[in-house]
Amino acid sequence: MIKINVDMNKCQHYGQCVFEAPKIFKLNEDDKLEYVATADDSELGNIEAAIDVCPMQAIFIVD
């Protein structure tokens, strides 16, 4: 399993990650980011892509 952490002090809720890993990230009705904190290993590529496109570099995989 992959553990994901988003630094919500850095996150500006741009939602770029939503398009790279839609199973993990979404913008809610208030335009705020929501995410699931654990994911199957098969999501690794999508999560790494989401990390790359985050303008604030707020997404981390927790070891």
Added chain:
Amino acid sequence: MSEGVVVVGASMGGLRLAESLRRFGYTGPVRIFGNEGHPPYNRPPLSKDLLSAAEIDFAEVAFPQRSATADVEWNLSAAAVAADLSNQNITISGGEQVSFEHLVIATGLRSKRLGFESFPSDRHALRSFEDAKALRSKLGVGRKIVIVGSGFIACEVAATATKLGCEVHIVSPSKSPMDRALGEKLSAVVKLRLEAQGITFHMQATVIELIGSNRLEAVALSDGSTVRCDTLVEAIGSEANCEWLAGNDLDITDGLLCDGSLRAVRASGGSWPNVFGVGDVARFPNPIFDATPRRIEHWNIPTESAKFVGQQIAASYNSIEATVEVFRPLPSFWSDQFDMHIFGLGMSYLADESKLVHGDISGDCVFEFTREGVLVGVVGIGHRSVVQNYRSALER
């Protein structure tokens, strides 16, 4: 042959290129050369969070590096000074020659500067981590800052400096701030919102003279006025670092001209099969919009172009075809200034018309941008979900 892939440019584009090569199965050598002394770091915070931090810490902006690229060779403080594409080598400052099978050019941009020579320690630009450190030391309560230019960097620095207690003046030849990306109507209201925060604008004006004895004390403007200041920030745009490529049958008049697969175009016809442009330095056609090659100075372009080129190169080593043959990225940009979260997709600056489609223009709102009736961009203040929902319509 063991020379493998050589990348010139050790910033975000170089890092993402190395990651992409490994992801798509290239296992040979990757050597990266960069003129800065720092490993790759994220530049957007330089005008925002980092610039307002009490202590400027490089770790805050350094990109994490993945295990897949642990064997990549990084050569920092090592600028490329010349290239000989026919003989497949480049020359590094100091004279060392480096051979390549594939060359990736990701040398990015440098800040344009005004032509002044006096008061060098009171004049700043903002592109690198070192630039941010130097500028940070000039910001604080009671400091008087004149910013020349009114694009995103200029306005972000203005917002950050204002929040730190500086008195901030913006001087720009444009009609209103960020008008190229925001369009006339939206930029006019954004100007009002920035003025309400305390920023003074001197639009359709330029700085014609620096005034002071030992230190900068004021600037004289083309409209006849004089503005007192102790620091001048030159945020007048960027130019591409591609002079080192001269003499190689390339078009480097405004960045490196590339074809639709990001291969460097030969001035005499055709393209170099093993030489690619990545990031801000690349001028390429984008079939989402039209056939005109353009440089795109948006943060998502280095990452997207590096992924694309990495896949092309890896495929050539593995004798397979890359899944995507033409690069067609959707540009995206954002900017945070005070309570405004600006977010755009596409190329609003190509538009001949814009219209309000969501919200209230005096507050958070979304504008559509069209060219000859075709949607080319969308820009919002706030309402990020509304903007994001345009993605598929823009990607067509």
